[in-house]
Structure formats: structure tokens, C-alpha cells
Amino acid sequence: MLEIGFFYIAATVALVATVMAMTRANAIHALIYLIVSLLAVAVIFFLIGAPFAAALEIVIYAGAIMVLFVFVIMMLNLGEKGDKQERQWLQPSIWAGPAILSAVLLLELLIVISQTAGPVSVTAVSAKEVGLALFGPYVLAVEIASMLLLAGLVGSFHLGRRYLERDNLEKQGDQ
Amino acid sequence: MSETIWLIPLIPLLSSVTLMLFGSRLKVSQIGILGVASVGIAALLTLLLAVEFMQNQQVIQLSLWTWMEVAGFAPGISFYFDGLTLVMMSVITGVGFLIHLFSTEFMEKDPSYARYFAYLNMFVAAMLVLVMADNLLLLYLGWEGVGVCSYLLVGFWYQHNANGHAARKAFIVTRIGDTAMALGLLLLFTQLGTLDIQTMVGEANRTWQVGATIPTIACLLLVCGAVGKSAQLPLHTWLPDAMAGPTPVSALIHAATMVTAGVYLIARTHGLFLLAPTAMTAVAIIGITTSLMAAFTALMQTDIKRILAYSTISQIGYMFLALGVGAWSAGIFHLMTHAFFKALLFLGSGAIIHCLHHEHNIFKMGGLRTRMPVTFWSFMIGSAALAALPMTSGFFSKDQILLQAYQLPDIGPGLWMAGLLGALLTAIYSFRLVFVVFFGKANTEPDKDTGWRMAVPLSVLCLLAMIGGWFMIPVSEVFPASDGSHPAHWVEYVSISVPIVGVLIAYLIFYSGRLNIDGLVSSTLGRRLGQFWLSGWGIDWFYDRLFVKPYYGLANVLKSEPIDAIYGLIVAINQTFNHWLSVAQSGRMRWYLASMVAGLILVITVAANLSVGVL
Amino acid sequence: MDGLNIPLNHILLVSSLLFSIGMLGLMIRRNIIFILMSLEVMLNAAALAFVAAGAHWGQPDGQIVFMLILTVAAAEVAVGLGLVLQVQKRFKTLDMDHANRMQG
Numbered sequence: 001m002l003e004i005g006f007f008y009i010a011a012t013v014a015l016v017a018t019v020m021a022m023t024r025a026n027a028i029h030a031l032i033y034l035i036v037s038l039l040a041v042a043v044i045f046f047l048i049g050a051p052f053a054a055a056l057e058i059v060i061y062a063g064a065i066m067v068l069f070v071f072v073i074m075m076l077n078l079g080e081k082g083d084k085q086e087r088q089w090l091q092p093s094i095w096a097g098p099a100i101l102s103a104v105l106l107l108e109l110l111i112v113i114s115q116t117a118g119p120v121s122v123t124a125v126s127a128k129e130v131g132l133a134l135f136g137p138y139v140l141a142v143e144i145a146s147m148l149l150l151a152g153l154v155g156s157f158h159l160g161r162r163y164l165e166r167d168n169l170e171k172q173g174d175q
Numbered sequence: 176m177s178e179t180i181w182l183i184p185l186i187p188l189l190s191s192v193t194l195m196l197f198g199s200r201l202k203v204s205q206i207g208i209l210g211v212a213s214v215g216i217a218a219l220l221t222l223l224l225a226v227e228f229m230q231n232q233q234v235i236q237l238s239l240w241t242w243m244e245v246a247g248f249a250p251g252i253s254f255y256f257d258g259l260t261l262v263m264m265s266v267i268t269g270v271g272f273l274i275h276l277f278s279t280e281f282m283e284k285d286p287s288y289a290r291y292f293a294y295l296n297m298f299v300a301a302m303l304v305l306v307m308a309d310n311l312l313l314l315y316l317g318w319e320g321v322g323v324c325s326y327l328l329v330g331f332w333y334q335h336n337a338n339g340h341a342a343r344k345a346f347i348v349t350r351i352g353d354t355a356m357a358l359g360l361l362l363l364f365t366q367l368g369t370l371d372i373q374t375m376v377g378e379a380n381r382t383w384q385v386g387a388t389i390p391t392i393a394c395l396l397l398v399c400g401a402v403g404k405s406a407q408l409p410l411h412t413w414l415p416d417a418m419a420g421p422t423p424v425s426a427l428i429h430a431a432t433m434v435t436a437g438v439y440l441i442a443r444t445h446g447l448f449l450l451a452p453t454a455m456t457a458v459a460i461i462g463i464t465t466s467l468m469a470a471f472t473a474l475m476q477t478d479i480k481r482i483l484a485y486s487t488i489s490q491i492g493y494m495f496l497a498l499g500v501g502a503w504s505a506g507i508f509h510l511m512t513h514a515f516f517k518a519l520l521f522l523g524s525g526a527i528i529h530c531l532h533h534e535h536n537i538f539k540m541g542g543l544r545t546r547m548p549v550t551f552w553s554f555m556i557g558s559a560a561l562a563a564l565p566m567t568s569g570f571f572s573k574d575q576i577l578l579q580a581y582q583l584p585d586i587g588p589g590l591w592m593a594g595l596l597g598a599l600l601t602a603i604y605s606f607r608l609v610f611v612v613f614f615g616k617a618n619t620e621p622d623k624d625t626g627w628r629m630a631v632p633l634s635v636l637c638l639l640a641m642i643g644g645w646f647m648i649p650v651s652e653v654f655p656a657s658d659g660s661h662p663a664h665w666v667e668y669v670s671i672s673v674p675i676v677g678v679l680i681a682y683l684i685f686y687s688g689r690l691n692i693d694g695l696v697s698s699t700l701g702r703r704l705g706q707f708w709l710s711g712w713g714i715d716w717f718y719d720r721l722f723v724k725p726y727y728g729l730a731n732v733l734k735s736e737p738i739d740a741i742y743g744l745i746v747a748i749n750q751t752f753n754h755w756l757s758v759a760q761s762g763r764m765r766w767y768l769a770s771m772v773a774g775l776i777l778v779i780t781v782a783a784n785l786s787v788g789v790l
Numbered sequence: 791m792d793g794l795n796i797p798l799n800h801i802l803l804v805s806s807l808l809f810s811i812g813m814l815g816l817m818i819r820r821n822i823i824f825i826l827m828s829l830e831v832m833l834n835a836a837a838l839a840f841v842a843a844g845a846h847w848g849q850p851d852g853q854i855v856f857m858l859i860l861t862v863a864a865a866e867v868a869v870g871l872g873l874v875l876q877v878q879k880r881f882k883t884l885d886m887d888h889a890n891r892m893q894g
Binding site: 003004007008011014015018019021022023027030031034037038041044045047048049050052053056057060061064065068069072073075076078082086089090094095097098099101102103105106109110113114122123124125129130132133134138141145148149151152153155156158159160 | 795796798799800801802803804806807808809810811812813814815817818819820821823824826827828830831834837838841842844845846847848849850851852853854856857858860861862863864865866867868869871872873874875876878884
């Protein structure tokens with residue numbers, strides 16, 4: 001039953017870290033909380049018998065994607081001024097309405113989940129099975145995913161390139 | 176000569192076209208010569224034709240070419256010439272020529288001299304086509320042609336708004352009658368299969384019994400056209416306003432020729448009317464009613480031209496009476512003599528207006544007897560003929576009409592007595608005019624007397640108005656002969672004496688002042704009656720209320736496009752929704768997100784309800 | 791690790807909570823960077839639900855969908871962060887309320 005205890009701990013960590021991430025004024029602080037949250041979710045994956053997914057969660061989510069965020073935040077160089085601005089924006093009057101909406105949605109989800117209570121057991125699914133399914137029936141999805149990544153690559157390259165070029169042009173204009 | 180009658184309408188038409196195209200480049204004298212000479216040549220040709228006709232009494236039927244041919248309907252550009260046509264052509268070209276000559280002096284100072292003669296020549300051409308037409312469609316062409324020329328000439332001085340209104344009124348009111356006439360033509364064509372007048376009348380006599388329904392309806396429709404053109408009740412209101420045009424135009428178009436086109440139409444189709452006694456009675460009653468109404472109105476008018484206009488309406492009423500009682504040749508005879516003396520009176524009034532700085536009010540004239548002798552004698556003779564004093568031309572024609580009316584069974588004596596009342600009134604108002612304008616104190620000094628180009632036509636018309644009664648019009652072959660019986664002698668004596676009594680009354684009231692009517696006029700009843708007559712029996716007022724105002728009201732309602740408003744409502748609703756939706760399109764992303772979440776909640780609620788049955 | 795008796799309900803509960811928190815963040819934050827982070831949280835919550843369901847039925851499909859979500863998240867973040875740089879350049883701010891040119 002140790003694993004079940006681990007699950008509840010990991011779940012609690014994930015929730016608390018997410019809430020903290022959502023409410024931080026400093027982007028880097030929020031990002032670190034978010035990484036913690038993702039790691040906690042990876043633990044849950046591991047516990048419910050999806051070790052391959054857990055590994056991917058850590059490598060890609062907590063690693064690659066979060067590093068991207070870090071780079072961008074560093075490039076923007078928000079600093080102390082940005083923090084003050086964020087704190088000012090986080091007034092109760094602003095988040096009261098969205099909080100109610102979210103609560104209602106959550107309530108609905110909870111009710112639906114409680115209605116569909118199934119047998120309480122999980123089965124481990126090994127990386128081998130996942131690999132066979134991925135390159136068997138799901139091979140088309142893999143291709144589509146690769147196309148999506150290519151599009152993302154081209155799109156981000158395009159956006160970033162223009163950003164840099166204009167920057168250079170403006171610098172030339174200043175001189 | 177008989178092969179070239181088509182030249183007679185063609186020459187004025189060519190002159191008209193020439194003046195329209197090159198009028199602005201010609202000198203005033205050239206314009207005058209062209210305008211007068213074209214009608215003069217037409218008159219000369221008509222004279223030659225008349226001489227030839229007197230010798231051989233030959234009816235000419237000349238077909239130039241087929242106008243159009245559609246499904247068996249083939250009206251030709253073809254002319255028909257008999258005694259009736261000859262009378263009409265003589266009046267049109269003869270009186271027309273004199274009026275053209277008069278116009279050269281009257282209109283000399285006008286900047287639109289060429290335009291004036293172009294219209295006037297075109298009118299003569301159209302009127303000639305009207306009377307020479309062999310079929311009713313070509314007649315209708317001429318009929319509308321003279322209508323257009325009348326419109327153009329009434330509104331000749333279009334710079335004044337009132338003249339434009341008068342022209343439009345003349346055009347629109349006559350158009351009502353013309354529409355009825357067109358319906359009549361369509362009815363006749365569908366029933367008889369032709370519009371050639373001679374063929375048609377023969378066919379009608381073979382097909383229909385006397386008093387049958389269809390010829391009655393057809394004749395009544397033709398009467399509607401004639402009523403509109405000849406300014407009879409109830410379509411007479413345009414003629415007094417049509418006096419807005421130049422005075423020679425009033426003389427030619429609105430006294431001598433065009434307004435008698437209705438009389439000509441009925442006389443020309445008398446073969447049909449003989450089949451429809453109801454229509455003939457209607458014509459007689461319309462004629463005598465109009466005649467009396469217009470005579471009463473003329474008594475009260477102060478504008479010299481309006482007096483003459485109502486007098487014209489009244490005299491055409493006599494012609495209608497003649498046609499209605501079957502006195503065809505008397506009607507045409509009165510048409511001719513009326514053309515002489517009414518043209519004379521109009522030209523005389525034109526001379527007065529010309530020499531008196533465009534003064535129209537007769538009470539601002541006076542004492543012109545010694546200052547304008549030619550005009551005075553013209554007016555004397557014209558008024559005598561109008562009043563039908565013995566030995567003048569009007570006497571012969573009007574006498575014939577009254578006597579033949581008397582002989583009609585049942586309503587004859589009634590018509591005769593009404594006609595006598597009309598004759599009495601005619602004598603009173605015409606000599607009221609003479610006494611007020613030419614005798615008494617001079618109120619306005621004429622700045623000039625008439626020139627020769629005015630004096631000559633006046634003199635010639637004086638002569639015609641005097642001796643016109645002795646002309647024998649060659650229509651005995653055209654119309655069925657009357658039975659030749661004469662009423663009792665006392666009827667004739669009364670007919671002769673009534674106009675003399677009328678002149679005496681006018682003399683006593685307006686010249687010697689022996690008969691004082693001031694008390695009568697200023698009494699309440701007298702004043703009301705006078706006002707009523709002055710306004711032309713309130714008919715204009717009545718039409719204004721009945722047709723014009725509701726029409727304007729309707730137009731005003733439609734001006735705001737009520738039907739479009741329905742579609743406008745759809746547009747407005749769409750725009751309102753658009754405004755609402757573009758409020759949602761705020762560009763604020765968090766607002767979009769909140770909306771999406773709200774939608775998501777809704778979708779989940781519904782989906783959960785449908786699939787699981789919870790919530 | 792087979793036969794663990796973690797109730798599926800509880801995993802889904804965690805997933806729902808994560809999703810709601812992410813959504814709340816999405817709505818209350820004005821900074822684009824935080825909005826993107828909130829999106830990551832939401833995607834992650836969905837992925838968790840999929841993996842849990844897959845584990846429940848003992849099938850690999852849940853994890854495959856998780857991988858597809860991962861792909862989508864990666865592409866989205868790449869493009870999204872490019873846009874963040876553009877917005878910062880153009881508006882001199884990361885406040886999404888300023889980028890409202892599509893106002894109707």
C-alpha cells in the first residue's frame with residue numbers, strides 16, 4: 001500500500017505546485033513550481049504503470065519545453081518591474097469571476113467522475129507494448145505528429161527570424 | 176391636284192423641322208417668312224383643291240404607304256378627302272395663315288421666335304393629318320400631335336412656373352379623354368377588324384342594330400376623347416388655364432382648330448353615332464350643360480382671355496348640342512363660323528394686350544374705341560357674331576342649331592329653351608366685354624396702335640365673320656339630309672330676338688348705367704353666386720380635393736417608401752444584432768476565454784445529461 | 791507494480807483539479823507567458839486522464855495519446871513563444887489586453 005500513499009503525496013505535491021505556479025508574480029518562480037508539478041505528475045504516471053510516459057514527461061516536458069520557457073524569459077528580461085506589474089494584475093476583483101466559472105466546471109467534472117466509478121485497479125503497460133502499438137495501428141498518427149512538429153519548427157523559425165532581423169535593422173537605423 | 180394633297184400637311188411639317196434644326200441661325204425676318212409662307216402655301220393649295228372640288232364633287236382617297244402590318248392590322252398613311260375635310264382644312268390653313276401673319280408682329284420681340292414658329296407649324300401639320308386621316312389610328316396620331324403642340328405652346332413662356340403648370344394641366348386632363356378614346360379604338364378594332372373610317376362605318380351598319388350595346392359603349396368612349404379635347408364638362412378645366420400661352424396660340428389652337436377636333440371626330444364617325452342614340456343624347460346633354468355653365472362663368476370673369484376661353488367652351492357646347500340632336504351640318508357650320516369670329520376676338524384681345532403692356536384685366540382697360548379703331552371694329556363684329564345678332568355669321572349657324580334642337584322629340588323644346596338662355600347670356604357677356612373695354616373712361620393708355628401685320632388678319636377675319644354665314648359648306652354628301660321641316664314661325668322669331676335682348680341688357684347695365692345691378696350683386700346671395708361663377712362653378716376646387724390632393728397625399732406617403740421600410744427593418748435588425756455581437760468581439764482575450772469556458776460548461780452539462788443521465 | 795489498487799476516480803479527480811487550476815490561471819493572468827504556462831498545465835491534466843484510463847484498461851492507447859499531446863504541446867510552445875517575442879517587440883508589453891486590434 002506504500003504506492004498508494006506515494007500516489008496521494010505526489011498528487012498533493014502536483015496540486016500545490018500548480019496552484020503556486022499559477023499565482024506567482026515572478027515568471028521564473030512560477031516556472032520552477034511548474035516543473036515541480038510536472039515531476040509530480042511523472043511520479044503518478046510511474047505509479048499507475050506507465051513508466052515510459054513518466055520518462056517522456058520528465059525528458060520532454062520538464063526538460064525541453066520548460067527550458068524553452070526559461071530561454072524566452074531570459075530574452076525578455078522582465079525583471080523587478082514586471083513582478084510589480086503582475087502583482088497589480090492579480091487582484092481578487094479580477095479572478096473572482098473566473099474562479100466561479102472554474103469551480104462550476106470542476107463541480108460538473110467531479111459529479112461525472114463519481115458517476116462512472118469503475119473497478120479500482122490499474123495494469124502496467126510496458127514500453128514495448130506502447131512501441132508496438134505506436135508503430136502498428138497508430139503509425140499514421142505518428143506521421144501526422146511529425147508533420148505537426150515540422151510545422152511548429154518552421155513557424156517558430158519564421159517568427160523568431162523576423163524578430164531578429166527587425167532588431168538588426170533598427171540597430172542599423174540608430175547608427 | 177388630287178394626287179398631291181399630301182403636300183398640304185408636309186409643307187408646314189418641313190418648315191417646322193427646318194426651324195427646329197436651323198432656327199437659331201436664321202434672321203428674324205427669314206423665320207417669319209418661312210413660318211408664314213409654309214402655311215400660306217398650304218392655304219393656297221387648299222384653295223386650289225376647293226375650287227376643283229366645287230367643280231367635280233370628287234371624293235379623294237389617297238393611300239401613300241402602309242404604316243405597319245401586324246396580324247392583319249394594316250393601317251396606312253392614307254388620306255381621305257371629302258366636303259367635311261375640305262371645310263376643316265380651309266379653316267385650319269386659312270385661319271391658320273392669318274394667325275401666323277398676326278404672330279409675326281405679336282411675337283416679334285420674343286427671343287424664342289424660331290421655336291414659336293416651329294411649334295406653330297408643327298401644330299398645323301398635325302391638325303391637317305388629324306382631319307385628313309383615312310383611318311382612326313392616323314387620326315389618333317394627329318390627335319396626339321396637336322396635344323403635344325398645345326402643351327408646348329401653352330408652356331411656351333416656361334420661365335414662369337404658372338405657365339408650366341397650365342401646360343401640364345392641359346396635357347394631363349386631355350390625356351384622360353385620350354385614354355378613353357384609345358380604348359374606344361381598341362374596342363372598335365376588336366369588334367370590326369378595321370380602323371378605316373369608311374369601311375368601319377359600313378361594317379358597323381351591317382353588324383349592329385340601332386341601340387345595341389357595343390356601338391353605344393364605343394361611341395361613349397369616343398365621346399370621352401372628344402370631351403377631353405374639346406374642353407367639355409367634366410374635362411373642361413384645362414382650357415381657361417391654357418390661356419397662359421401666347422394669344423395667337425389661344426386663337427389658333429384653343430379657339431379655332433384644336434378644341435373643335437372633338438366635334439370633327441364625332442361628325443366624322445357620325446355613322447357609328449347613328450347606331451347609338453344613347454350616346455347622341457349624352458352628347459347633346461353634355462353640350463348644353465357645358466354651354467350654360469361656361470356662359471354663367473364668363474359673366475363674372477375679369478381676365479379678357481378667360482372670358483373668351485369660357486366663351487369658347489360655351490360655343491363648343493353648342494356644337495356638341497348640334498351633333499347630339501343630329502344637326503351634323505349645322506354643327507360643322509357653327510364650327511367654321513366660330514373659328515372665324517373667335518379667332519377674330521382672340522386676335523383682337525391679343526392686339527389689346529400687345530398694345531397695353533400685357534394688361535389682361537378688362538376693368539383696367541376702357542375707352543379704347545377711339546385709340547384702337549381697327550381693334551374696336553374687330554371686337555364689335557366678333558362680338559356681334561358671337562352673340563348671333565342677325566346677319567352675322569354666328570346668327571346663321573346658331574339659329575340652325577336651335578331650330579333643329581327644337582324639332583327633336585321629347586327633350587327638344589327643353590334643349591331649345593336652355594340654348595336660348597345660353598344665347599342670352601352669350602349676348603350679355605360678349606357685349607359686357609365690348610362696353611367695358613372700348614367705352615367709358617380710359618384707364619390705361621395704349622403705347623402704340625396695331626401694325627399692318629396685325630391689322631390685315633383682323634380685317635380679313637372681320638369680313639369672314641360678317642359674311643361667313645352665306646357660305647354654303649359642301650357637306651350635303653357627307654351627312655344624311657334632315658327632313659327639311661321647319662318649326663313654327665314664333666320659334667324662329669324668339670330665337671332671333673333673344674340675342675338682341677341680351678345686347679340691350681348689356682347696354683343698359685354696362686354702358687348707360689340705366690339698369691343698376693349693384694344692389695343685386697352686393698346682396699349675400701348675389702355675392703355668393705358671383706363668387707361661385709367666378710371660380711368656374713368650383714369645379715377646379717372640387718377636382719383639387721377629389722384627385723389632386725389625394726394623389727399628392729399618396730405620393731407623399733410613397734415618397735418615404737413604406738414597402739422598402741419592411742426590408743429596411745430586416746436591415747435594421749441585422750445591424751442591431753451586429754452591434755450586439757461586435758460588443759462581444761472586444762479583442763480582449765480573457766473575455767474570450769471566459770466565454771469559451773461558459774460554453775464548455777454548457778456543453779458538458781448537455782453531454783452529461785444525454786449520455787450518462789447525470790446532472 | 792502490477793495490480794496496484796489506486797482508485798481510478800482519484801486519479802481522474804487529480805486530473806480534474808489540475809485542469810481547473812490551469813483554466814483558472816488561463817483566465818486570470820494577463821501576461822502571455824503565464825497564459826502559455828496555464829495551457830501547459832491544462833494539457834498535462836488531460837494527458838494524465840488519458841494515461842490513467844489506458845492503465846485502467848491495460849491498453850497502450852492511453853500512453854500513445856499522451857505522446858501525441860506531448861507533440862502538440864511542444865509545437866504549440868515553440869510557436870507560442872515565438873509569438874511572445876513578437877508581441878513584446880511590437881507592443882512593448884506582454885499584456886494581452888493591449889493586443890486587442892481585432893476588436894469588432
